[in-house]
Amino acid sequence: MNLETKAKITWCPGCSNFLILKAFKEVIEELEKEGIKKEEIVFTTGIGCHGKIFDYLNLSSFYGLHGRSIPLAQGIKLANPKLKVISFVGDGDCYNEGIEHLLFAAKRNADIKVFVFDNRNFALTVSQFTATSPKGFKGTSTPFGSLEEPFNPLELVFFAGATFIARTFTHEISHLKEMMKSAILHSGFAFLEILQPCITFFDTTSFYKEKCYLLKNENLESTNEALKKIREWDYKNGEKIPLGIFYKIKKPTFEDEFYRNKNNC
């Protein structure tokens, strides 16, 4: 099944987003073989480099506002719970502009999958610092370095109530695919942080290659274990960056509750 569109790809040549696009297409093809129809997969995007993926995928989708991809996705899922709904977001998009939606979607265990293209800067506006940029980030708006410390998004979604938390790195292509697929197949709110180097403005490729290691994905229901792994790298300090599933529990989804509640009333 053809997932391409006629749109010309306008990411920078060599951008790590190409890896995400490729991996995602392969995951969709695998899912199709396992019986999930491509017409039943819908995604939303915010605004930023990540959002351009809208144009490159022949799947039903809604290119939304900056920061608002997540509520858009929840509306679609509520309207038609049969659909698999994925919300593509960027770090500026989701951690800066629309952070409340991320936390509330996790809180209510909305059955949507959030894929964060975290390049740790606003790239499409020619590089400014975001919530995950390191302190001292020299972007066009902070020529002398940003003043704020980054936060750890995994910790935020953990405390907000996410039932699936994972991190991957674009250059670990098979891991990237595995994480995407696990997230899509998770029942409930899935959060996938994708470390995605911005080769033009903030090239972290070799940094990640050196620091990242793969978790064994064990003991996934333990909150203590999850927090320990989540805090191993807090986007500031840490010797190693763990990749993999940090936490995964079973809980009724918001949509289950929503429709059950309705049927019982």
Add this chain to the structure above:
Amino acid sequence: MKEDFVVLIGGEAGQGTRFGGQLISQVLNRLGYFIYVYEDYQSLIRGGHNFSEIRASKKKREARKKEINIILALDQQTVDLHKKRLTKDGLLIFNKDKAKSNQGIGVSVEKILKEEGGSGPMVNTALISVFLRIFNVDFSLWEEILRTKIKKDIDINLRISKRIFEIIEPRFQFSKIKEKEGLLMTGNEACALGMIRADLDFYFAYPMTPSTSILVFLANREKEEKVRTLQPESEIAVINMALGAAFAGKRSAVGTSGGGFALMTEALSLAAQSETPILIINSQRAGPSTGMPTYNLQGDLNFILGAGHGDMEKIVLQAGNAQDALLCGNWGLNLAWRYQTPVILLLDKDVSENTFYVDKDILKTLREKEPKVFSQKKGKIFCRYQITKDGISPLAFPGGELIVKANSYEHDECGIANDNEEIVKKMIEKRKRKFETIKRELNNSSLVQFFGPKESRVVLFPFGINKGVALELAEKMGFSVVFPYLLQPFPEGIVKSYLKKAKKIFTLELNSLAQYAQFLKRYGILAKPILKYTGRPFLIEELEKEIKKEI
């Protein structure tokens, strides 16, 4: 008894005066009166001063009067604040245990309550019983109303009423005015009902006075109706979720007041660009900023008309009473889907929260309309934004056979982002043609109301809630009244056809900047604004005085 009178019931917040007002309204409605209830309350939960003014009349009236015929006072403040408005032959009924007055009928209700095992809010029941007994209303009617409105402690309420009926002697007589009863509902309830009849699937809202009761009403109807409600984290989430749901095929609406609408405006523009149907209800309250949450200043018109960044158009409707709100809630949702566009319904605090008489037959006139859905080859990207002659493109939803793409960026016919000059021009012109179609199809007289003599030289343009007071005054003075439901696109030709003989045109509005008069001026309609900006709507007497000064 008179054919037009006002009952005021007042007390502290928490004493249930509003509910008391509803009970009185139900009884009087059963006796055949038209009903209009003005609600005055403060933004607090206990204490303060709340009152309801119930106007009962043989002719339909939807305006406040300065003079009050009967006061039911649950506390001293009600006596002190409102006694001066009582007519010479008026009647003050008060709770002797809580209030003093040298005139009127004081009843010690606490003792009766205690003996019957009653509590706080049942003072209401007792005082209303006094009122009904004095006017010789059948106990059986009162019992029937109580039984339909009260579930908890109904027996205690009935015992208290019975005791009152035994100790009070009838002095006057209500006569049954007409056989037909109407539906009594607030504008918000009516609006919700109108949307339900337009096949509403989802209502999303964040609580904000005076729109909250739409959410509450619908949440309580989920049992009987297919509608589902949701209260997300913010107004921004509200509208974006609603757009997602509409994209996936569910008829969705949202409701708020000015401040919440301000948060929604970015997504309003998204709805226009992505051509996603949505009905947005904005019930105006006093601003700027937080203003006075429970009072009315109709200050959002300029904002609503201009809302939405970029070169975009939308449909704007207004309602002046519950019947209008019912119709406009229904039309609004249908228009949004017929034309794949945002529609804004403008209400105000008094339209939203006051209670009105609605003719039952109006429900029969409400209709449903299906959107166009085309089919195309499987797997191909559907031409969601196909260039068409009338500007309206085929609509389909994800989850079926088709790939459907909706876009916030400028896009080509398939929905893929595009900034090619030729395509941009075609797409903008397509959306413009859509609004030409809307203008043409909605330029009909059903969306503009005209009342009074065609040859009248004085024409009133009431904005929102002022419709009621305008109609009453116009009837008395021989003026005519023009009320366009549709504000955008403005049915200029039809409105102007009613103004051929007009020498003096007035707008009636509850704001200080004459926003409605300014709006009409855009179309060459020069109106003198009659303004009030205290948060309370016009009293018929004060409006009469104002207009007489001008003519």
